[in-house]
Amino acid sequence: MPDKDILSVVIPDVIVSIDKTGDAVVVVEKVSQKLMLYVYNGTYEKLLEFDCSTGESSGIKLRAGDKKTPEGIYFFLHDYIDKYLAPIYGSRAFTTDYPNFIDRTTGKDGSAIWLHGTNKVLKPRDSNGCVALTNKDIDTLVDYIKLNRTAVAMVEKINYVPVESVDAEKVSIKNFLSKWNNTLEDGTYQDYLKLYDTQYVPEIRWWSQWNLIREKIKKNSGELEVNIQDISIFKHNNIYVVLFDQVLKSIGNNVSFAGTRKLFISKIDEKLKIIGDEYQPKENLKDTKLLKHPLLIASLNLEKLVEIQKKKDLYKNIENMVMEWVKAWSSNDMDKYASYYALDFYSNGMNKKRWVNYKRRLANKYNYINVAIKNIKIRIGKNGADVSFFQIYQSSGYSAKGIKKLKLIHEDGKWKIMRETWKKS
Amino acid sequence: MPDKDILSVVIPDVIVSIDKTGDAVVVVEKVSQKLMLYVYNGTYEKLLEFDCSTGESSGIKLRAGDKKTPEGIYFFLHDYIDKYLAPIYGSRAFTTDYPNFIDRTTGKDGSAIWLHGTNKVLKPRDSNGCVALTNKDIDTLVDYIKLNRTAVAMVEKINYVPVESVDAEKVSIKNFLSKWNNTLEDGTYQDYLKLYDTQYVPEIRWWSQWNLIREKIKKNSGELEVNIQDISIFKHNNIYVVLFDQVLKSIGNNVSFAGTRKLFISKIDEKLKIIGDEYQPKENLKDTKLLKHPLLIASLNLEKLVEIQKKKDLYKNIENMVMEWVKAWSSNDMDKYASYYALDFYSNGMNKKRWVNYKRRLANKYNYINVAIKNIKIRIGKNGADVSFFQIYQSSGYSAKGIKKLKLIHEDGKWKIMRETWKKS
Structure with missing residues (x-):
């Protein structure tokens, strides 16, 4: 491999793209009995290289007990430390998601393909199909592994390619993902x-339910984004294994995590098509009531967040209106003050006109009027909102403190005062 | 209504098309408290018209207990005679499939909307939502009703239209059905x-499984037709309710009934689209193992029939070959006779050439040779077929009866004799 300083970096061709800085991929090469760690930091750096031991028998794992190590792109699921493990696994072990969708559909079986340490001397091709490292090495590796995110690519022999050579694939996969994502956001299930x-x-x-909730959120908030982020793209046997997080987003930056998805994508008749679709870790989407579908859970969650947001916005809106009304009153801007009253206002025996005139007279009479409020309380009902607060009124001629109550209604898209009562304390 | 003799027949506009001669449709008109029976015999004839009694309350049924008669296109599900019925139902009762797909998706509920007789005096608008007839009338009607086939259209007021006026709709629905059916036969699930x-x-x-079985049948037989037959098309509220039988067909005229389907079809943005899809009677297609899906059951059934057919064809093929070999031998057509022997034939110490020459000499020697066989037995194995039969050989010079055994192999797409043994009895 060339130095890092040289312009063109070569990488194992199982790596197509990693988005997230710091994300790593473990590559196991059976022929050399080596395990390598590549970390993405703007480019791909090989940070670690260890001796490892794969299955006693050579070839691709097909059956439980065949002592072969599978080949493909897997992800670490769980980790266990020695006190929970049989001594054969050394200091720690990571389970993987073998057999994955592709393995299952091609009839491969077996399970428990782990990456683990060993208390024995590490010898080449000495495992039951797992990948073994020395305890020291796996204890170094652990810092780089994120469960259900870090991939482990297991291959017979690594094919190295210049990092630029996969740029076109990366772009076309990302475009494809964005198309897929757009159908979730706006499309029909046929799209x-x-x-x-x-x-x-x-x-x-699940689409029926998704469609309903999606429309509800859009109607309620005017905004629903389905975003995908932290995309990692790997490739093996001309199948792209793509891992990413899906996030729903609506007004007020409310987001709802919709799960980590793993798509298997392949070129069929020159066009990219999804040939497998799973959550990572795998969810049981056969659940009749769809209760476990991460996208539905996320959308229901977001729907609630949007409702809370709308309510928050409503309270904020009323509070702002009251503060502006106080400001207009205090700054002697009586036209603006008047604009906060509803046409049908009636309080203290006065309609809007008489009330405003009365307040104008007071404003003219005093050199200054200063109104401050605190402890504002808002209760929104069907026919309007009730607002109460502690009001401190000071003017050149008269000062008083007490509880002010406003009954607000919605008029011409704005909150207006319908009743105003005052109780001096 | 005009006489039947007049050229243009008018029909209730709920009827769009009935394919099967003798099939009937019951039309209930609430406003007149009349029940009519139309039967298709090349054209539509109103054969019966009875007084009936519908729900006490007027309007479209919405809720259980609202004493309203629903409006829409329904089908008779079951029939019960008086000894199984409460006296209120008179001499007999037919249950219907209310609430159907459309009712359920528009939030209507209730159930047990029946067509029944009565032991009371029949009075207009006197039922709980059912349609009641006199016992005499329902006992007349019974002969025309086929369960899960005969429709009952319930409407407030019948709109009569000339029978030709629905021709275009009929054609476009049938074209649409044929398109739908073609996707089942040859298309993708996306189509x-x-x-x-x-x-x-x-x-x-179910499509995954359907796709597998479909390909298997096509591969095994070269032929799979998905046919629809006995299409009845009704219309209510701009929704077409279409009932038909689906039948799978393969080689040897093997057919497999795939259920009676009911599609709800509507024009969405000027295009016909299916807005509901059920079996009649409704099957629980949510069954996880898909065991109840009528199309899958039918396809598995057809797959078996095709296998049996292929085996039958194989036996027939071998039997035909043996009979032709006998005929060639008996008619002294020794070139043709020779053509039934495999290149590697060896029996009685003779290869094909010597065997044929020996038989040619005998054929020349005798004035006639007559071979008849009976009790042919065929056993097909992996490497060929074993055939045995009782052979009666008569010629001008020699006659004998006994058991002939042939070992056949497949050579150049034809069955050929590899060994021939003879045991005189």
């Missing part, structure tokens, strides 16, 4: 399914 | 779902 291989029928019953 | 409304997500998980 969505167009991006899936004709031979693969994904679970789609 | 299939394109014909569904974007707001309605039908159950589609």
Whole structure:
């Protein structure tokens, strides 16, 4: 491998793209019995290289007990430290998601393909199919591994390619993901399914519910974004394994995490198509009531956040109106003051006109009027809002403190005062 | 209404098309408290008209207990005679499929909307929502009703239209059905779902299995037809309710009934789309293992029939070959006779050439050779077929009866004799 200083970096061709700085990928090469750690920091750096031990038998894992190490792109699921482990696993072990969607659909079985330490001397091709490291090495590696995020690519022999050589693939996969994501945001389920291989029928019953909640959020907030972030793209056997987080976003920067998704994408008749679709870790989407569907959970969650946000906005709106009314009153801007009263205002035996005239006379009479309020309380009901606060009125001629109560209604899209009562304390 | 003799027949506009001669539709008109029976016999004839009694309250049924008769297109599900019924139902009762898909999705509830007789005097608007007839009338009607086939259209007031006026609708619905059916036969699930409304997500998980079995049948037989037959098209509130039988067909005229389907079709943005899809009677397609899906059941059934057919064809093929070999031998057509022997034939110490020459000499020697066989037995194995039969050989010089055994192999796409043994009895 060339130095880091040289312009063109070469990387194992299993890596197509990692978005998130600091994210790592473990690459296991069976032929050399080496495990390497690549970390993305703007470019890909090989930070670690260790001796490892893979399955006693060579070839691709097919069956439980065949003592072979699988080949493909996997992700670490759980970690265990020695006190929970049999001595054979050394100081710690990471479980993986073998067999993944591709393995299962191609009839491969077996399980418990782990990356683990060992209390024995590490020898080449000495495992039951797992990947073993020395305890010292796995204890170094642990700092770089994020469960359900860090990939482990297991291959017979690494093919190194210049990092630029995968740029076009990276762009086309990202465009494809964005298209897919847009159908979730705005499209029909038919648009969505167009991006899936004709031979693969994904679970789609959740769409009805998604469609309802999606419309509800849009109607309630005017805004729903479906975003994908932290995309990692790997490739093995011409199948792209793509991991990313999905996040729903609406007004007020309210976001709702909708799960980590793993798509298997392949070129079918020159077009990218999804040939497998899972959550990472895998959710049981066969659940009849769809209760476990991460996208539905997230959307219901966001719907609640949007409702709270709308309520917050409403309170803020009323509070702002009251503060502006106080400001107009205090600054002797009596036209503006008048604008906060409803046409049908009536209090203390006065309609709007008489009330405003009365207040104008007072404003003219005193050199200054200063109104401050505190402890504002707002209660929103069906027919308007009740606002109460402690009011401190000071003027050149008269001062008083007490509880002011306003009954507000919505008129011409604005909150207006319908009743005003005052109780001196 | 004009006489039947007049050229233009008018029909209630709920009827768009009935395919099957003899099929009937019951039309209930609330405003006149009349029940009519139309039967299709090349054209539509009103054969019966009875007084009936519908729900006490007027309007469209919405809720259980509202004493209203629903409006829409329903089908008779079950029939019960008086000994199983409360006296209120008179001599017999037919249950219907209210609430149907449309009722359920528009939030209507209630159930047990029946067509029944009565032991009381029939009075207008006197039922709980059911349609009641006199016992005499319902006992006349019974002969025309086929369960899960005969529709009952319930409307406030019948709108009569000339029968020709629905021709264009009939053609466009039938074209649409044929398109839908073609996607089942040859299309992808994406093609299939394109014909569904974007707001309605039908159950589609069964497609994976359907796709596998469909390909298997096509591969095994070269032929799979998905046919629809006995289409009845009704219309209410601009929704077409379409009932038809679905039948799978393959080689040897093997057919497999795939259920009676009921589609709800509507024009969305000027295009026909399926807005509801049910079996009649309704099957629970939510069954996780898809075991109850009529199309899958039918396809598995057809797959078996095709296998049996292929085996039958194979036996027939071998039997035909043996009979032709006998015929060639008996008619002294020794070139043709020779053509039934495999290149590597070896029996009685003779290869093909010597064997054929020996038989040619005998054929020349005798004035006639007559071979008849009976009790042919065929056993097909992995590497060929074993055939045995009782052979009666008569010629001008020699006659014998006994058991002939042939070992056949497949050579150049034809069955050929590899060994021939003979045991005189």
